[in-house]
Each structure stands twice: as structure tokens, then as C-alpha cells.
Amino acid sequence: MSGKNEQVNQYWKLFDETAALLNRTSIKSHFEKQLTTIAIRFQSAPSNISNLKELHLALIELRKKMRILGYDLSMGKYSLIFDGFRNDEVYGFFTRIVLAIGQNGVFYWKTGDGNHLTLDGFLENTIMKIKVEKKINMGTFEKHYLWFKKTISTVTLSGSATETAESYEKLKKYAEADNLLFLSRLKGLI
Numbered sequence: 001m002s003g004k005n006e007q008v009n010q011y012w013k014l015f016d017e018t019a020a021l022l023n024r025t026s027i028k029s030h031f032e033k034q035l036t037t038i039a040i041r042f043q044s045a046p047s048n049i050s051n052l053k054e055l056h057l058a059l060i061e062l063r064k065k066m067r068i069l070g071y072d073l074s075m076g077k078y079s080l081i082f083d084g085f086r087n088d089e090v091y092g093f094f095t096r097i098v099l100a101i102g103q104n105g106v107f108y109w110k111t112g113d114g115n116h117l118t119l120d121g122f123l124e125n126t127i128m129k130i131k132v133e134k135k136i137n138m139g140t141f142e143k144h145y146l147w148f149k150k151t152i153s154t155v156t157l158s159g160s161a162t163e164t165a166e167s168y169e170k171l172k173k174y175a176e177a178d179n180l181l182f183l184s185r186l187k188g189l190i
Contacts (some may be wrong), residue, residue, distance in 0.1 A: 007145045011052050014059050015042065021076045026178040027069060031062060038062075070105075072184035078155045082172045082178050085159040092148035094158065097189070098123050101174075103139040107185040116145040116162040144171050151189055155183065 019035055039145050045051040063073060082163075086094060092141070098119045100108045110123035119141065123189040131138050145162035157175075159168040175182040 005048070007052060011042065011056050011059075014042070017076070018059055018063060018079065021073055021180060023065070023177075024076065024180040025066075025071065026181070028068075031065075032060060034058070040165070070179055070184060072187050073180075075183040075190070076180060077153060077189060078183055078190065079153060080175060080183055081154055081156040082175070083156050083158045083171065084112075084139070085161075085165075085168070087161060090147055090158075094149045094156075096160065097146050097148040097157075098108075099144040099171075100141040100147060101125065101144070101171075102141050105185065106138075109186075109189055111148065111189070116160050120145070142167075142170075144168070148189070155186070155190055 002066075015035075015038065022031055022035065038058055041051065041055055057116075066073060067142075096110050096116055096119060097109055097111045098113070098116055100123055102108070106124060108127055110119045112122070112124065127138065127141065137152050144167060145160045147158040147160055150156075161164070
């Protein structure tokens with residue numbers, strides 16, 4: 001009996017994790033009905049193993065759809081925090097980052113010890129090199145000059161002296177509209 005209970009607990013854990021991840025996205029309304037149906041079916045027959053397996057497969061399929069849409073579910077372990085503005089006194093605790101967000105939602109960034117404008121120059125060279133090598137028009141980029149810090153469970157972004165308050169608020173609003181997708185696009189950084 002304990003093996004069956006463990007299996008039920010694992011399915012509920014996956015369900016809860018999936019629901020929590022969806023709540024951090026802009027696509028949650030597209031999957032709410034499906035998630036509600038799964039929950040009702042879980043509750044109606046919690047000891048029916050064939051039902052649980054079918055519902056488990058439904059959860060796996062939902063998670064696959066999220067991945068196809070660009071969500072990296074492993075990034076759900078991080079909380080994204082926007083924490084005002086910082087100056088050079090945080091150097092050593094935070095890392096400088098210049099973040100470039102393309103029109104198609106692609107992210108490029110450069111981190112390092114140089115000041116934000118020096119990092120921006122390196123980032124511009126990288127983007128130009130990609131444009132030339134791939135012979136593509138990448139459009140324009142919105143740049144953000146930030147301080148970045150990652151812990152085991154958080155990612156904190158703060159504006160630098162080079163970042164305007166208006167630009168920072170725009171970035172914050174953009175990220176909060178789809179928290180998990182924003183973090184997914186930062187995966188190589190985190």
C-alpha cells in the first residue's frame with residue numbers, strides 16, 4: 001500500500017509543480033481548463049493506478065507543450081527579483097551585465113569587470129559578428145545596464161547608474177508579464 005501512496009504523492013507533486021510553473025507564465029489561461037480536468041480526475045480516483053498513469057502522461061504532455069513554447073522548466077526553481085538601483089559599491093557581491101533584448105525576444109548579454117559602457121561595446125561587437133556570420137537582419141535591441149546576482153533560489157536584477165528609471169521599469173514590467181519565459185531566456189547566464 002505504501003508503494004501506491006508514494007506513486008500518488010509523486011503524481012500530486014508533479015501536478016503542483018506544473019501548476020506553479022504555469023502560474024508564472026502568460027500562457028496559463030490556455031492550460032487552466034486542462035489542468036482543472038486533471039485535478040478533478042486525480043481527486044475522483046486517487047487509487048486507480050491506470051487512471052494515475054493516464055493523468056501522469058497528460059501532465060507530461062502539457063509540460064512538453066510548455067517547452068516547445070520556449071519555457072525551460074528547470075528555471076522554475078528561481079525567483080526573479082527586481083531590486084531597485086545599485087552603484088559600484090556592490091561590486092564583488094553583484095556582477096555587471098548589459099542585457100540586449102531583440103525584437104523577436106532573443107536575449108544577448110555580456111558580463112564582466114569592465115564598466116557597463118565597455119561591456120556594451122563588447123556586446124555590440126558580438127551581435128555584429130553574429131549578424132555578419134549568419135547574414136541575418138536581427139533588427140534593433142533594447143539595452144539594459146544592470147547589476148546581477150544569482151543564489152541557489154533567486155536571480156536579482158538591479159539597475160546601474162547607466163540604466164534609466166524608465167528603462168528599468170519597462171524591463172521589470174516585461175519580465176513580470178511572463179516571469180518563467182524571461183528566466184528561460186537567461187538560462188545560459190544563470
